[in-house]
Amino acid sequence: MKLILSDRPLDIRPEDFKEIKYIDLSSLNISNCVGCFGCWTKTPGKCVIRDDAVSVYPLIAQSDEIIYVSRIKYGGYDTVMKTMLERAIPVQQAFIQILDGETHHVQRDVALKKAKIMAYGCTNEEEKDVFRQLIGRNAKNMNFKNHEVVFTSEEDVCDMVSKEVEKWEKQ
Amino acid sequence: MGKTIILNGSPRAPKSNSKRYADIFLEHSKGTADYMDIRKNNHGEICEMLDGYTDVLLAFPLYADGIPVTLLDFLKALESAPPDKKPVISVMINCGFIESSQNDTAIRMVELFCRQNGYTFGSVLKIGSGEAILDTPFRVFVNSKIKKLYTSISTGKYGTFDVAMPISKSLFVKASTKFWIEYGKKNGVTEKEMRAMEIEG
Numbered sequence: 080m081k082l083i084l085s086d087r088p089l090d091i092r093p094e095d096f097k098e099i100k101y102i103d104l105s106s107l108n109i110s111n112c113v114g115c116f117g118c119w120t121k122t123p124g125k126c127v128i129r130d131d132a133v134s135v136y137p138l139i140a141q142s143d144e145i146i147y148v149s150r151i152k153y154g155g156y157d158t159v160m161k162t163m164l165e166r167a168i169p170v171q172q173a174f175i176q177i178l179d180g181e182t183h184h185v186q187r188d189v190a191l192k193k194a195k196i197m198a199y200g201c202t203n204e205e206e207k208d209v210f211r212q213l214i215g216r217n218a219k220n221m222n223f224k225n226h227e228v229v230f231t232s233e234e235d236v237c238d239m240v241s242k243e244v245e246k247w248e249k250q
Numbered sequence: 251m252g253k254t255i256i257l258n259g260s261p262r263a264p265k266s267n268s269k270r271y272a273d274i275f276l277e278h279s280k281g282t283a284d285y286m287d288i289r290k291n292n293h294g295e296i297c298e299m300l301d302g303y304t305d306v307l308l309a310f311p312l313y314a315d316g317i318p319v320t321l322l323d324f325l326k327a328l329e330s331a332p333p334d335k336k337p338v339i340s341v342m343i344n345c346g347f348i349e350s351s352q353n354d355t356a357i358r359m360v361e362l363f364c365r366q367n368g369y370t371f372g373s374v375l376k377i378g379s380g381e382a383i384l385d386t387p388f389r390v391f392v393n394s395k396i397k398k399l400y401t402s403i404s405t406g407k408y409g410t411f412d413v414a415m416p417i418s419k420s421l422f423v424k425a426s427t428k429f430w431i432e433y434g435k436k437n438g439v440t441e442k443e444m445r446a447m448e449i450e451g
């Protein structure tokens with residue numbers, strides 16, 4: 080399954096493609112994670128906050144190709160995407176393992192994935208560098224097989240995603 | 251001597267480990283530091299208060315490899331409503347992994363905020379194994395590093411410090427497994443249930 084997870088509306092028509100799901104996070108009701116550890120220690124694999132996030136993180140887990148579309152702030156994801164990623168913690172277990180010489184959480188049933196991150200709103204090279212470092216960290220904690228960061232403008236991001244969808248169609 | 255305010259950016263601020271670390275800092279400060287939780291509805295209040303402080307210490311956990319949304323949203327509010335006299339901003343960050351270096355990206359985010367908004371970046375304490383270290387004999391090491399952090403901020407001789415359990419990674423994995431099994435047990439959840447592979451299953 081292929082997933083486009085965006086923090087803004089995109090003018091694309093994913094209904095044309097069976098294998099592609101498109102989620103506009105800005106249209107959903109997603110509260111902040113409260114850090115209760117419920118998804119690890121009370122209802123493992125399920126967030127105790129039953130809002131729209133609970134329909135999103137299983138799709139993130141299932142996807143083997145994913146495009147994240149996000150505004151960047153202070154070298155990280157801006158609020159909409161970051162809120163969702165914090166709520167995706169149920170896809171991991173509390174337990175720690177050693178991966179590539181570092182300690183990381185054990186993943187539940189999370190597909191190894193190709194990730195492309197379409198980042199818009201970056202102000203300078205330093206911010207891009209911090210964001211690249213962040214994605215390098217995400218790769219280990221979000222089960223990326225490989226990843227690519229594309230910096231673009233908000234005006235161009237929809238066209239960029241459309242081109243990626245065309246590539247997916249031809250696969 | 252200046253005056254410091256600790257701002258807790260943890261999503262579970264009043265019950266957080268960041269609060270416990272902040273409490274140790276407050277003990278060392280002997281009345282020269284104040285403390286506030288960052289909440290969704292108090293950003294404006296905090297921004298107005300900052301004129302009374304020479305230093306801000308942001309205490310928060312690593313969250314999904316970066317700064318928590320709680321802190322991100324506050325920094326955005328501070329960008330919109332800066333104090334007349336900008337304080338020096340320091341960081342006290344903790345993560346559940348044994349490598350305190352896993353906090354580095356989040357620290358760079360705060361540095362970037364400072365550079366973009368004209369704040370001087372001050373000291374850093376990065377804590378590894380931060381979920382459990384305070385409940386082990388290694389607490390003394392944390393106490394010592396927080397004292398150094400306090401001294402660096404109060405004297406204006408800013409620096410970077412780090413602390414984690416001084417044990418091997420494999421021993422840390424064993425210890426953390428025991429910690430989480432006990433945590434689940436308090437909720438009536440077994441290790442097998444906690445190891446479920448299903449998501450929303």
